[in-house]
Amino acid sequence: MIDERQRRAIERLQQFGLRSTPQRRAIWNVFAQLGQGHLTAEEVLDRAQAELPELSRATVYKTLGEFVRVGLLRTVAGHGPLRFDPNLDASHHHFICERCQQIVDVHLTGIEQLRLQQPGLRVHRIRILVEGRCAACAAEPDA
Amino acid sequence: MIDERQRRAIERLQQFGLRSTPQRRAIWNVFAQLGQGHLTAEEVLDRAQAELPELSRATVYKTLGEFVRVGLLRTVAGHGPLRFDPNLDASHHHFICERCQQIVDVHLTGIEQLRLQQPGLRVHRIRILVEGRCAACAAEPDA
DNA sequence: CTCCGTGCAAAGATTTTGCAGGAAC
DNA sequence: GTTCCTGCAAAATCTTTGCACGGAG
Numbered sequence A, B: 001m002i003d004e005r006q007r008r009a010i011e012r013l014q015q016f017g018l019r020s021t022p023q024r025r026a027i028w029n030v031f032a033q034l035g036q037g038h039l040t041a042e043e044v045l046d047r048a049q050a051e052l053p054e055l056s057r058a059t060v061y062k063t064l065g066e067f068v069r070v071g072l073l074r075t076v077a078g079h080g081p082l083r084f085d086p087n088l089d090a091s092h093h094h095f096i097c098e099r100c101q102q103i104v105d106v107h108l109t110g111i112e113q114l115r116l117q118q119p120g121l122r123v124h125r126i127r128i129l130v131e132g133r134c135a136a137c138a139a140e141p142d143a
Numbered sequence C: 001c002t003c004c005g006t007g008c009a010a011a012g013a014t015t016t017t018g019c020a021g022g023a024a025c
Numbered sequence D: 001g002t003t004c005c006t007g008c009a010a011a012a013t014c015t016t017t018g019c020a021c022g023g024a025g
Helices: A002-015 A022-032 A041-051 A057-070 B002-015 B022-032 B041-051 B057-070
Strands: A074-076 A083-085 A092-097 A103-109 A122-133 B074-076 B083-085 B092-097 B103-109 B122-133
Touching: A002 A022, A022 A041, A022 A057, A041 A057, A057 A083, A103 A122, B002 B022, B022 B041, B022 B057, B041 B057, B057 B083, B103 B122
Parallel strands: A092 A122, B092 B122
Antiparallel strands: A074 A083, A092 A103, A122 B122, B074 B083, B092 B103
């Protein structure tokens, strides 16, 4: 069970050309058991230390940077610290609730019809951030 | 000429319900003479100090926050520090060159056709960040 | 006159870096 | 054995805050 999890972590890291270390496995396992989510470096540190208490903050930052570089994670910039997203589905985007600040993955149709009105720009990726109120907060009265 | 500029700054601040102070006028004037652009707080400080050398960093941060709150500026989050955009055109979005990091305003058609596939979310705004290579950097060999 | 904005300095939050020892392959 | 990773501590970067004074309305 646990061994199975570690085996999968090792495999995943190697798929992306990374050496397998206890630190990297612990960090990867945080995301593997998370499913959908968007964690800050600090949150990753907290959770990964459950598996590996001596893990350091510097290693978390360096490792998250590596994971992004090789394509194992993507970043989500909003307010506050950078967040990391294990969902690699190229067609997903993000919704952020302006009241509770929660971020959720969303899918949008119609993206293929988007056309840039400026010539000369080579497009590699489109990031869409939808802002509004989540279901729970939409029911609330205030600002 | 200069008086005319200050008169316009005062008018603009009052339109948005803000008291007119030398600091706020100097900061507004930075954006007024900028046209299109996306400045960091530090860049705003540097430029505004040309008009008002004793302007402090804390005031710049507080004032930019106020300007955003009342709708005189919008923010652009990317890599690095937050940037501030005086372009209030609701239909404009941003292109960032992944090589030189320059941000330019862009227009996109087809945004009205975008549809969220999740129910229960109340949408207030959509921010689109297009990533790629600008014309100059597209000609370069690569990273 | 009252309230709000400003400046200073300090603190807080987030992220990066240099380097020595140790682990991965 | 070679290369790369890790941890520590320090620093760099970016932003916020508390408070006393002074200016705006």
